[in-house]
Amino acid sequence: MNFLEKLKIASRENRSLLCVGLDPDPKLMPANISVFEFNKVIIDATSDLVCAYKPNFAFYEALGNEGLDALRQTVKHIPDNIPVIGDAKRGDIGNTAKAYAKAIFDGFGFDATTVNPYLGFDSIEPFIQYREKGIFILCRTSNAGGTDFQALRCLEHEQRSLFEIVALKASDWNVHGNIGLVVGATYPEELKLIRQDHPDLPLLIPGIGAQGGDLALTVRYGVDAQGERAIINSSRQIIYASRERDFAEAARQAASELREQINTCLLTKG
């Protein structure tokens, strides 16, 4: 089953557009628990509430081989019906990109990954060749610095902004139907623009919660005509809902509330 089908089924079964970001930081985690054990507890407490999980490689790499072992265990532990997005944001020239794609898809077994567009088509093509996997190209990122380059307007494309041109190219490259875009919730007008121009592309949307993105606008502008194909990510708000012994219940509670808020926004949207 390809990524998009798996996402659709998980999203419908769990009535959820919520993706939980598994970004373990020992400074924020409860004491005396390993990274894998932490993730395992969070997953067991939330897997009927989410449409996907998204571990970010950085937090595992920062812990060396032990961290990467925990990442592998985490991917294996996630129930088969829930897609897992490896947030790696890789971007390198052709033969190197191929090695990264191999590491992420064959090595770790992720269902999808994020990639950086700065190096252009041949840096993304080796990922796209994995037809059953999802490839989310960074478009308009949720951080403040996202504006530095992504918002520049370009002469060659009727003064469109760089992030819009990235989206147009992504759409051109989508011959296998496995490309999506990363668009931050912190820029709702840009999210609206991208969804209007690309009604069918799946959007991975970080930036609600700790980063301050507006949930109602995110849902209104981010979903497709069927109220789907939006993956709304929250990390810290869920996994660090409590540092105490009740962290599993707290994470479940936070995930459940956020899922319901999203679903309420969907109903209001009509």
Next chain:
Amino acid sequence: MNFLEKLKIASRENRSLLCVGLDPDPKLMPANISVFEFNKVIIDATSDLVCAYKPNFAFYEALGNEGLDALRQTVKHIPDNIPVIGDAKRGDIGNTAKAYAKAIFDGFGFDATTVNPYLGFDSIEPFIQYREKGIFILCRTSNAGGTDFQALRCLEHEQRSLFEIVALKASDWNVHGNIGLVVGATYPEELKLIRQDHPDLPLLIPGIGAQGGDLALTVRYGVDAQGERAIINSSRQIIYASRERDFAEAARQAASELREQINTCLLTKG
């Protein structure tokens, strides 16, 4: 000692602007040798001929934890007087970028790294905070796809191309004097432009050899007024000079010849 000082000393001691890319690919390596053993032999055969080494993370990640162990051993094995650039091309939002910087500098002990500018200042800032380390921002990459976005001309900056704007921003951000740029040898006119606008920035220049960049133009346009601050990378041409039992001598021979060609170009440049 900071990265730039270390680079200058190594470059002068070895009379070399040559950086050897340590990109091990078991399909291209001699048979029956481990990745670390392969790198060790290459390093031992070339360390008096280079100004730096540059392992690319992708090739190690593709081999799982064993690959990353080999990378750690490789960094440790490189003589202390030769700077090591971890080619990682990472780019992520603030707190995540911090985790990547920790992994690369504290974990692996690299002297420098490459970063992707697409996410803007806050994705690069945690790296810059390591003042003694070198930060090479991708500017004009050597691959064909590099043109897709990097060559777009932007309204906000007098129709300059995106890669020029990245270079200008990099220069603005260079408050600790530890920033450099990645500019491919395959686009000599762009290299010339960047060097003219940024006479003091160190340039990491991939793309000669297998990728087809012109060596004479690379040297002429890439070096600073003192004939320094250019790091000319070659990977495949050196490390895969032979697949037979003579691969160490072949690598040494190839590195020696390339160093001399570079030095001849420097003399011709005057």
